[in-house]
Amino acid sequence: MSVSRRNFLKSSILPASLSAGGVLAAAGAGASVPNRNASLTVDSGLDASRSLQRMIDDAAARGAPVLLPPGRLIVGGIKIPDGLQLVGMPGRSVLEWNGRGAFITISNGENIRISGISFDGAGRRFSKGGQPGLIRADGVRALRIEHCAITGSAAHGISLENCTGALIGNEISQAAETGIFANNSKGLEVSGNIVRDCANNGIQIWRSDKGEDGTILSNNRVFNIQNRNGGNGQWGNGINIFRAGNVIIANNRIHDCSYSAIRVNAGNAAHITGNSCARLGEVALFVEFGYLGAIVANNSVETAEIGISITNLDVGGRLAVCQGNLIRNLFLRSGKSGDTAGGIGIAAEADVAITGNTIEGAPLSGLLLGWGPYLRNINATGNVINDCRTGIGVSVVKKAGRALIANNLISNHKSGAILGMAWQKPATNELTRPGAKIPSNLTLAGNIAA
Numbered sequence: 001m002s003v004s005r006r007n008f009l010k011s012s013i014l015p016a017s018l019s020a021g022g023v024l025a026a027a028g029a030g031a032s033v034p035n036r037n038a039s040l041t042v043d044s045g046l047d048a049s050r051s052l053q054r055m056i057d058d059a060a061a062r063g064a065p066v067l068l069p070p071g072r073l074i075v076g077g078i079k080i081p082d083g084l085q086l087v088g089m090p091g092r093s094v095l096e097w098n099g100r101g102a103f104i105t106i107s108n109g110e111n112i113r114i115s116g117i118s119f120d121g122a123g124r125r126f127s128k129g130g131q132p133g134l135i136r137a138d139g140v141r142a143l144r145i146e147h148c149a150i151t152g153s154a155a156h157g158i159s160l161e162n163c164t165g166a167l168i169g170n171e172i173s174q175a176a177e178t179g180i181f182a183n184n185s186k187g188l189e190v191s192g193n194i195v196r197d198c199a200n201n202g203i204q205i206w207r208s209d210k211g212e213d214g215t216i217l218s219n220n221r222v223f224n225i226q227n228r229n230g231g232n233g234q235w236g237n238g239i240n241i242f243r244a245g246n247v248i249i250a251n252n253r254i255h256d257c258s259y260s261a262i263r264v265n266a267g268n269a270a271h272i273t274g275n276s277c278a279r280l281g282e283v284a285l286f287v288e289f290g291y292l293g294a295i296v297a298n299n300s301v302e303t304a305e306i307g308i309s310i311t312n313l314d315v316g317g318r319l320a321v322c323q324g325n326l327i328r329n330l331f332l333r334s335g336k337s338g339d340t341a342g343g344i345g346i347a348a349e350a351d352v353a354i355t356g357n358t359i360e361g362a363p364l365s366g367l368l369l370g371w372g373p374y375l376r377n378i379n380a381t382g383n384v385i386n387d388c389r390t391g392i393g394v395s396v397v398k399k400a401g402r403a404l405i406a407n408n409l410i411s412n413h414k415s416g417a418i419l420g421m422a423w424q425k426p427a428t429n430e431l432t433r434p435g436a437k438i439p440s441n442l443t444l445a446g447n448i449a450a
Helices: 003-012 049-062
Strands: 072-074 079-082 085-087 093-097 104-107 113-115 118-120 133-138 141-147 149-151 156-161 165-168 170-174 178-183 189-191 194-198 201-213 216-218 221-225 237-245 248-250 253-257 261-264 271-274 274-281 282-288 293-299 299-305 308-309 318-323 326-330 332-335 340-342 344-348 348-356 359-360 367-368 378-380 384-386 388-393 401-404 409-411 416-424 444-446
Touching: 049 072, 049 079, 049 367, 113 378, 113 384, 149 156, 156 170, 178 194, 194 201, 201 221, 221 237, 237 253, 271 282, 274 282, 282 293, 282 299, 293 308, 299 308, 299 378, 308 326, 326 344, 344 348, 367 378, 367 384, 378 388, 388 401
Parallel strands: 072 093, 079 104, 085 113, 093 118, 104 133, 113 141, 118 149, 133 156, 141 165, 149 170, 156 178, 165 189, 170 194, 178 201, 189 216, 194 221, 201 237, 216 248, 221 253, 237 261, 248 271, 253 274, 261 282, 271 293, 274 299, 282 308, 293 318, 299 326, 308 344, 318 348, 326 359, 344 367, 348 378, 359 384, 367 388, 378 401, 384 409, 388 416, 401 444
Antiparallel strands: 332 340
């Protein structure tokens, strides 16, 4: 048979899945999209759940992708099977939840990819004890969700349980809980996402028990995060790590959060590097409660109650490097009883090297080393501290451990360059003056106060 130009174009341009009856043909608004077992009509306002599910199941059985057309489909209870690729046109292919049952569920599969689709929960509530997120994945290996928009969830935006894979280039907004919640997952890549306008946390990486997690969070933008559930720091954070070890949090832009930009609770060996943080309601970068090992380096913090806190020796928190951070414009917070808190550049307690940081504008203290007896093996050297009420405050109470304070440059202090502290009250005179009596737990050398 001779090959005409018309036949050649038909066979070479159309993807094989479409020219053979395909999963979905490209279609405009209101068009009917053919498939072996079903058809879809976008923008009809009718429930398309059964048709879409039949289409997904048929494609999965044949090892073919599902290609969604532009337009809006109202669906619910959609189950994504093993190995499926569900692909749409970014910003144009929309799945809206019908408000019944679950929305998108993925269970015990692998090599599943969802790309270029907008998922709209429309703020509809899940039934009590129901779906934890608009997209829920449980026990999935090599899951990949990329370039999608997830909005209007009455719970989490994306909820992952015991999964591996990657979330890349998505925009998650207006979640009533957390934008991205991953529990007991391992080795995730969460990169290049926008997470905004969420009610409780931006991104949560949690584990039921302490252990290695290995998730990498990089180059995300997280902002406008509230703490609707209240509490004293569990909610309202841009990135929240709980019990998950060996997590890397790098080069993210995080701002306008009710509590912290990054909060690591009982997570060992966290790397917090190169993040840009601004306008935080409490501690900007917080490493706390039974952590073992942390690197907090080369971050910038502008406007927070406390810039960096590496504390809680009383429950086993210890061992960190805090280096090369830029912290400025801190504030004091008034409590209901009229007391104040915050106003500190960097607070640390045990086995911490604090080197080469620059701190400006702390209304209480540039560095606060130890808290009562909770001080051990602090090395504070080579820091630049400017325009703080006290440059460095260090605990000198009974049972406080040792601290080395050397070669720091402290200028424009209001009440002292270096002072010994009994909790939050000064317990010594200025320690940089010639002939000053230095408490036995301190070693001071080469500091310059102006």
